[in-house]
Amino acid sequence: MGFKHIVKGIATCLPGLGGFACRKTGGTDSARYCYSVWLRHLVMIHRAGLDIRPKVVAELGPGDSIGTGLAALLTGVREYYALDVVEYANTQANLNIFEELVSLFSERRPIPGRDEFPEITPQLNSCKFPHEILTDEDLAEALAPSRIQEIRNALLRNTGVSPVRKENMAETAMIRGKDTIKIRYFAPWYDSGVIEPESVDMIFSQAVLEHVENLAGTYEALYRWLRPGGFMSHQIDFGSHGLSKHWNGHWAYSDLTWRLIKGKRPWLINREPYSTHRNLIEKTGFEIAGELKADDMSGINRNRLAARFADITDDDCKTITAYVLARKKA
Secondary structure (H helix, E strand, C coil), X not given: CCHHHHHHHXXXXXXXCHHHHHCCXXXXXXXXXXXXXXXXXXXXXXXXXXXXXXXXXXXXXXXXCCHHHHHHHCCCCCEEEEECCCCCCCHHHHHHHHHHHHHHHHCCCCCCCCCCCCCCCCCCCXXXXXXXXXXXXXXXXXXXXXXXXXXXXXXXXXXXXXXXXXXXXXXXXXCCCCCCCXXXXXXXXXXXXXXXXXXXXXXXXXXXHHHCCCHHHHHHHHHHHEEEEEEEEEEEECCCCCCCCCCCHHHHCCHHHHHHHHCCCCCCCCCCCHHXXXXXXXXXXXXXXXEEEEECCCCCCHHHCCHHHCCCCHHHHHEEEEEEEEEECC
């Protein structure tokens, strides 16, 4: 079972073949994808009745670019923190995506749907541009030429840099300037001290938390960073990510097989079901403000699950994706 994936995992341990471990993530190399992701999060937050005008935003796992964060800045966000395990983004790619995002917002383009990005979630009832959330007045201010140039300047100053070492993370995070737009890119980040406590209005991620090894520590860091009343918005994918022909086939691998498949990759998937995330979110102190799950009944049967997952709930067994919105109590 999973022989070709075991071979690839072992290959990451061999000299000269480590490239398997740091391939591109896919997705955020497209401005239209980043545009769609950010607007989907805003729509879901608006639907829950929460404040959709955050000024300080952090993103976990931006991936190939910080395009989704740039989309946030173009809708009025003032400070953006990007936190990744591996440094993928580069300045020129970010600039190209930024220019296309400016056009998309200026033209109030519809939200790209699943006809263009088949696996994008959460699903929306309408893909029309959300004028009720981003009014012409809001965008006139957010897209003012002087503000666009300021975002561009911040992008040039603060991205495309070498990975930040742990010993100077806090110092880098505390760089101060007179500019009102701030961008901070940390790769890798392993220390919750990279962001000041209770300084962030919103934290979001798109298909990232299924890759995080230390889920408890990560949720604790998110709680630490958020101000009272702040919230986090996450879309989580529980599929096998191509590591099995079945969407839930990764739950059939024994722990030993899984270690071989992972090899020395800096990240893969953690194989945790949705209930693990929900329990940790509530245990950390958040209150669930909204959730939207998608089911898939086409996976493997329970009798094929590995011993580690033998007691997985029926609900977890069929949950292939979940969107969760959680608020830090004021």
